[in-house]
Amino acid sequence: MKDILSLFFAYARSGLKSRFQYKVDAIVVIFAVFLREAGGVIAMYLALQKFGTINDWSIDELLFLFSLIFITYGIFIVFFMALRDFPDWIKHGDFDRVLLRPRGVLTQLVLCGADWLAAFGHGTLGILLLIISANRVGVEWNVKTVLYYLMCVIGGVLIQGAVFLAFSAITFYVLETNSLKEIFYWNMRKFAIYPLSIYNKFIQAILIFVVPFAFVNYFPAQFFLQKPDMASYPTWFMYITPIVGIVLYALAYAFWRFSLRFYKSTGN
Amino acid sequence: MNRYLQFAVIRFKSKTAYRFDYFLGILNSLLSFVVYYSIYKALYGGAQSIDGISFSMVTTSFLISLGLSSAFNKNEMFLQDKIKQGTIANELLKPVNFKLRMLFEDAGEGAFNVVFNFLPTALIAALFANICAPSGAINMLLCIASVILGYIVLWQISFIVQCWSFWLFSVWGLVTIKNVVINILAGSYIPMWFMPEKIRSILRFTPFESIYFMPVQLYLGGLSQWEILLGFLRQLAWIAGLYVIGELCWRSGIKRLVIQGG
Numbered sequence: 001m002k003d004i005l006s007l008f009f010a011y012a013r014s015g016l017k018s019r020f021q022y023k024v025d026a027i028v029v030i031f032a033v034f035l036r037e038a039g040g041v042i043a044m045y046l047a048l049q050k051f052g053t054i055n056d057w058s059i060d061e062l063l064f065l066f067s068l069i070f071i072t073y074g075i076f077i078v079f080f081m082a083l084r085d086f087p088d089w090i091k092h093g094d095f096d097r098v099l100l101r102p103r104g105v106l107t108q109l110v111l112c113g114a115d116w117l118a119a120f121g122h123g124t125l126g127i128l129l130l131i132i133s134a135n136r137v138g139v140e141w142n143v144k145t146v147l148y149y150l151m152c153v154i155g156g157v158l159i160q161g162a163v164f165l166a167f168s169a170i171t172f173y174v175l176e177t178n179s180l181k182e183i184f185y186w187n188m189r190k191f192a193i194y195p196l197s198i199y200n201k202f203i204q205a206i207l208i209f210v211v212p213f214a215f216v217n218y219f220p221a222q223f224f225l226q227k228p229d230m231a232s233y234p235t236w237f238m239y240i241t242p243i244v245g246i247v248l249y250a251l252a253y254a255f256w257r258f259s260l261r262f263y264k265s266t267g268n
Numbered sequence: 269m270n271r272y273l274q275f276a277v278i279r280f281k282s283k284t285a286y287r288f289d290y291f292l293g294i295l296n297s298l299l300s301f302v303v304y305y306s307i308y309k310a311l312y313g314g315a316q317s318i319d320g321i322s323f324s325m326v327t328t329s330f331l332i333s334l335g336l337s338s339a340f341n342k343n344e345m346f347l348q349d350k351i352k353q354g355t356i357a358n359e360l361l362k363p364v365n366f367k368l369r370m371l372f373e374d375a376g377e378g379a380f381n382v383v384f385n386f387l388p389t390a391l392i393a394a395l396f397a398n399i400c401a402p403s404g405a406i407n408m409l410l411c412i413a414s415v416i417l418g419y420i421v422l423w424q425i426s427f428i429v430q431c432w433s434f435w436l437f438s439v440w441g442l443v444t445i446k447n448v449v450i451n452i453l454a455g456s457y458i459p460m461w462f463m464p465e466k467i468r469s470i471l472r473f474t475p476f477e478s479i480y481f482m483p484v485q486l487y488l489g490g491l492s493q494w495e496i497l498l499g500f501l502r503q504l505a506w507i508a509g510l511y512v513i514g515e516l517c518w519r520s521g522i523k524r525l526v527i528q529g530g
Contacts (some may be wrong), residue, residue: 028441032448044307045459050462052316098491168322187299194303198310199484203302 007103008111019116026117033121040193041066041129055197055229060136061197064225067129068217069193072156074123079157082113083164087178088173096265106165106256139224152220155245159216160185162248169252169259184211192217197229208237212248215241276376277370283380284436290384297334297389304330305397311501321461324398325488331390331399333480334413334458339378341404344443345408346370348433367518371423378419403489410496411484411486417503418479422450425475431514434521454479475506 018060020026046061055165056112072115082089089095139145171177192213222230223238292461306329312323350356359366395397402408429446431441451457454476471477482499485491
C-alpha cells in the first residue's frame with residue numbers, strides 16, 4: 001500500500017509539473033473547463049428565475065444534485081483518465097510498456113494518467129456548488145450523513161470507473177471504442193445531470209439499469225432531499241449507491257481480467 | 269470567387285468519407301435535443317403557453333439553434349495548428365487569400381453538417397416533438413439570410429479568438445470560454461424570451477442577440493417590417509465591425525510571426 005501511495009505521488013508530482021509548465025495557460029484551461037461545465041448550470045439558473053421550479057426541484061436543490069456529478073467526475077478523472085483514452089494506449093503501443101513493468105497492469109493505469117487541469121475545473125465547480133447549496137437545502141450534517149455522502153461520492157466514482165473499465169476491456173477485442181463511449185457515456189452524462197424524473201420511461205430505464213448514472217447523483221441526492229418525485233421509484237434505491245459502485249466495479253474488473261488474455265499488441 | 273467555392277466543395281466531399289461518424293453525429297444531436305426538450309417539457313408542466321410563448325415555439329427555437337450550431341461545428345484549432353507546425357508559411361505563399369479560403373472551407377464543412385447532421389436530426393425530432401411550421405415563404409427566405417449573416421458573425425468572432433494563437437501558447441481555453449459565452453448569451457442554452465429582462469437589455473448592444481434569436485423570430489413570424497430591417501442592419505453593422513477587428517488582429521499577428529525551420 002505504501003508502495004502504491006508513493007508511486008501515486010511520484011506520478012502526481014511529475015504530472016502536475018508538466019501541466020503547469022505554462023502557468024498562465026494551465027490556469028486558463030482550468031477556468032475554461034470550469035466555465036464550460038458551469039454553462040448548463042447557469043442556463044438552468046436563468047431559466048428557473050422565470051419558472052421557479054422544475055418537477056418541484058428548486059434551484060438550490062438542483063445545485064446540490066449537480067454538485068455530485070461534478071465532484072465524482074473530478075475524482076474519477078484523477079484515477080481513470082488512462083481508461084478514458086485507452087484505445088490510444090493500445091494503438092500507440094504504450095500498453096506494451098505497461099505490461100513489461102513490475103507492477104499490476106490496472107494499478108499502473110489507474111495511478112498514472114490523471115488529467116489534473118480538468119480535475120481541478122470539475123472539482124472546483126462541484127465543491128463550489130455543494131458549498132452554495134448544502135445549507136440552503138436544509139441537509140442536516142452529522143456523522144451519519146457526512147459518512148453516507150462520502151460513500152456516495154466513492155460509489156459514484158466507482159460506477160463511472162466500472163463503465164470505463166468495461167469499455168477498456170472491450171477495446172482488447174475491437175480496438176476502437178470511442179464511438180461506443182460517446183453513445184453510452186458522454187451522451188448519457190448529458191441526461192444524468194438533470195433530475196431523472198423529467199425524462200420518459202425509456203431514458204429513465206437506461207439511466208437506472210444500463211448505464212446507472214442515476215445512482216451517481218439522482219438517488220443519493222434524494223436521500224438528502226426527499227423530493228416528492230422519488231415516489232415513482234423504490235425507496236431502497238436511495239441507499240444502495242455505494243453497493244452499486246462496488247458490485248459494478250467488481251464485475252467490470254472480472255471482465256477486464258478475463259479479456260486481458262486476448263490482448264494482442266498492435267505493434268507500432 | 270469560383271476558386272474559393274472549390275475549397276468549400278472539396279471540404280464538403282472530404283467529410284463524406286466517414287460514414288459511421290454521421291450516424292453518431294445525428295444521434296448526438298438528437299440526444300442533445302431530447303435533453304432540452306425534456307427540461308422545457310418539465311418546466312412547462314403541461315401549460316400550453318407561458319407569457320405568450322407556446323411550448324412548440326420553444327422546441328422550434330432549440331431546433332433552429334441546434335441547426336446553426338451544427339453548421340458552426342468546426343475545428344477551431346485550425347490556425348493554431350498551422351502556426352505550431354509552421355505550415356502556415358506554405359499557406360501564405362499560395363496565391364489565395366488565407367482568411368477567405370478558411371471561411372469557405374469552414375462553410376463547406378458547415379454545409380455538410382447541415383445536410384447530413386442537422387436535417388436528419390430535425391426530421392426525426394419533428395416525429396415526436398411539436399415543431400412550428402415556418403410562418404411563410406418570405407419569412408423563411410429572410411430566416412435563411414439571417415442564418416447566413418449569423419454564421420458570418422460567429423465565424424468572425426471565432427477568427428479573432430483564433431488569431432490569439434500568434435501570441436499565446438494555446439488558444440483552447442479561450443475558444444472554450446468564447447463558446448460558453450456565446451451559447452449562454454446568444455440563447456442556445458436558454459431561449460431568449462426567458463432571459464431575465466436586465467440581461468436582455470444589455471444583450472441588445474452585443475452581437476450575440478442577432479446570432480440565434482433573429483433567425484428564430486423570423487422563422488416564427490410576428491416581427492414588424494421595421495424590426496426586421498433594424499435586425500438586418502444590426503447584423504451587418506456587427507459583421508463590418510468584427511471584420512475590422514479581425515483584420516487588425518490578423519495583420520499584427522502575421523507581422524509578429526516567426527517560423528522555426530520548415
